Amino acid sequence: MSTLESRYQQVLHQIAQSAAQANRNPDEITLVAVTKTWPAELILEAYAAGMRHFGENRAEELEEKRPFIEAHLGPDSGIVWHFIGTLQSRKTNPIADYADVFHALDRLKIANRLASRLVENGRTPTRPLPSFLEINVSGEMSKSGVNCTDWENSATQRDEIRNFGKTVAALPGLTLQGLMTMAPWEADPEFIQTVFKRTRLLAEWLAEELRLERPLSLSMGMTDDYPLAIAEGATHVRVGRALFGERQTH
Numbered sequence: 075m076s077t078l079e080s081r082y083q084q085v086l087h088q089i090a091q092s093a094a095q096a097n098r099n100p101d102e103i104t105l106v107a108v109t110k111t112w113p114a115e116l117i118l119e120a121y122a123a124g125m126r127h128f129g130e131n132r133a134e135e136l137e138e139k140r141p142f143i144e145a146h147l148g149p150d151s152g153i154v155w156h157f158i159g160t161l162q163s164r165k166t167n168p169i170a171d172y173a174d175v176f177h178a179l180d181r182l183k184i185a186n187r188l189a190s191r192l193v194e195n196g197r198t199p200t201r202p203l204p205s206f207l208e209i210n211v212s213g214e215m216s217k218s219g220v221n222c223t224d225w226e227n228s229a230t231q232r233d234e235i236r237n238f239g240k241t242v243a244a245l246p247g248l249t250l251q252g253l254m255t256m257a258p259w260e261a262d263p264e265f266i267q268t269v270f271k272r273t274r275l276l277a278e279w280l281a282e283e284l285r286l287e288r289p290l291s292l293s294m295g296m297t298d299d300y301p302l303a304i305a306e307g308a309t310h311v312r313v314g315r316a317l318f319g320e321r322q323t324h
């Protein structure tokens with residue numbers, strides 16, 4: 075077995091174990107293999123090892139890698155392309171064109187720009203772009219994400235996220251798939267678990283407020299914390315280093 079294959083098996087094993095501990099079905103959990111900064115050839119190797127969901131965080135990389143991979147594997151490879159990075163408004167077109175799932179929707183301006191491009195492309199209503207609202211419950215880590223640092227107590231914050239969710243759910247071209255969050259770096263595990271738990275509770279609250287037919291998905295957990303995220307209900311874990319090793323840049 076190659077290093078890549080054995081790392082992949084280890085991650086799958088950890089996902090299965092964490093799911094079992096939480097009495098969850100591991101099939102509910104999508105492993106998004108984060109290939110940012112790595113060359114497209116690595117995606118071919120990862121594909122051969124069995125991976126099908128890939129995550130990129132820069133528009134330029136997605137725009138370059140997807141056509142390269144499709145040239146090698148054809149359009150029916152079964153690959154699902156996830157865009158996981160914060161998006162600048164001038165980069166919305168490549169995401170509308172090349173992403174299958176968007177994990178970091180944090181402002182209305184981005185949602186509107188994506189929606190109009192998706193409609194223009196005729197991509198909707200047959201193939202809308204499932205989108206996760208990126209939220210920030212910890213106040214640490216970064217400025218990205220809708221401010222939900224005190225959503226349990228703040229009616230203003232609840233109004234903001236409710237309105238944002240409602241608007242996104244009603245936009246043509248996009249579907250509201252769930253919430254995404256990032257835990258702070260190097261916090262203790264209990265604090266990180268609290269971040270994931272508060273995100274899950276917010277998703278449950280929001281689904282009820284918006285009277286959604288299906289529960290909202292939860293994109294949370296990276297190399298250092300995905301077992302904790304699975305314990306708190308993650309449906310999508312975004313894992314890079316545990317699969318591919320340390321990145322050269324970023």
Ligand SMILES: *Cc1c(COP(=O)(O)O)cnc(C)c1O
Pocket residue numbers: 108110131158159295296297298312313314315316
């Ligand atoms: C890089 C990145 C990941 C993966 O991080 P690892 O620590 O390599 O697992 C996950 N999510 C986002 C948004 C990222 O930018």
